[in-house]
Amino acid sequence: MTDPTPDAWRAVDRYFAETLVGHDPALESAVAAQSAAELPAIEVAPVNGKLLHLLAHIAGARRVLEIGTLGAYSTIWLARALPADGIVVTIEAEPRTAAVARENVDRAGVGDRVDIRLGRGEHVLPTLEGEEPFDLVFIDADKESNTIYLDWAARLGHPGTVVVVDNVGRGGDVADPHATRSDVVGTQRGLEMLGSDPRFDATALQTLDAKGWDGVAIAVVVRCGPATEA
Numbered sequence: 001m002t003d004p005t006p007d008a009w010r011a012v013d014r015y016f017a018e019t020l021v022g023h024d025p026a027l028e029s030a031v032a033a034q035s036a037a038e039l040p041a042i043e044v045a046p047v048n049g050k051l052l053h054l055l056a057h058i059a060g061a062r063r064v065l066e067i068g069t070l071g072a073y074s075t076i077w078l079a080r081a082l083p084a085d086g087i088v089v090t091i092e093a094e095p096r097t098a099a100v101a102r103e104n105v106d107r108a109g110v111g112d113r114v115d116i117r118l119g120r121g122e123h124v125l126p127t128l129e130g131e132e133p134f135d136l137v138f139i140d141a142d143k144e145s146n147t148i149y150l151d152w153a154a155r156l157g158h159p160g161t162v163v164v165v166d167n168v169g170r171g172g173d174v175a176d177p178h179a180t181r182s183d184v185v186g187t188q189r190g191l192e193m194l195g196s197d198p199r200f201d202a203t204a205l206q207t208l209d210a211k212g213w214d215g216v217a218i219a220v221v222v223r224c225g226p227a228t229e230a
């Protein structure tokens, strides 16, 4: 057995990605366009994109909500799992980033299944109230707002809605009880909410992939709507 050194786990990630994800010109072109626009390379790793795709498929999702679009790499993975009448509503705060995402989803052939809403998550989410509930919610924006996004996931979902929160490992910092960095504290508050709020049933897994040491939380909404007083 090999110890999980960075070289070893990167080799395993490459092996998984080559064996199970493979070469994908549309997704690679989306990442290339994102890089050409000088956007950060903080999209999910290919194996995690495939995980989102499979979760949407397993959930039989027709309506997906994503918070944090970037160049739409994860959006494309999610949109591809939907039926012809499905939709990914994806929220992005930066207009220039949203424009890159729009071009990428159109080039990838899923533009008709992607609705990009421009604005900060906390402002856009309340405008979605009253729409048909979402079957899957992917939270991948500013970590400081994770509890706000989780609250909206329960309000805008239905019992059975799948909720995925990215980057919950933060290179191990999430386990630091004295953490002061706002992204780490935001991630901790989100996980604590998933563990204690009766609207969710959740777990989290560490990930070692092309993006380093991190983690993903996966939850199901067991009771939808606003939080109730204990």
Ligand SMILES: C[S@@+](CC[C@H](N)C(=O)[O-])C[C@H]1O[C@@H](n2cnc3c(N)ncnc32)[C@H](O)[C@@H]1O
Pocket (backbone or CB within 6 Å): 042, 043, 044, 067, 068, 069, 070, 071, 072, 073, 074, 075, 091, 092, 093, 094, 097, 119, 120, 121, 122, 140, 141, 142, 145
């Ligand atoms: C980690 S990236 C998203 C990556 C994308 N989900 C993927 O895997 O391809 C985070 C994105 O969230 C956006 N963002 C940050 N704060 C936000 C906010 N408050 N509301 C909406 N989007 C935000 C950033 O501009 C950035 O594009």
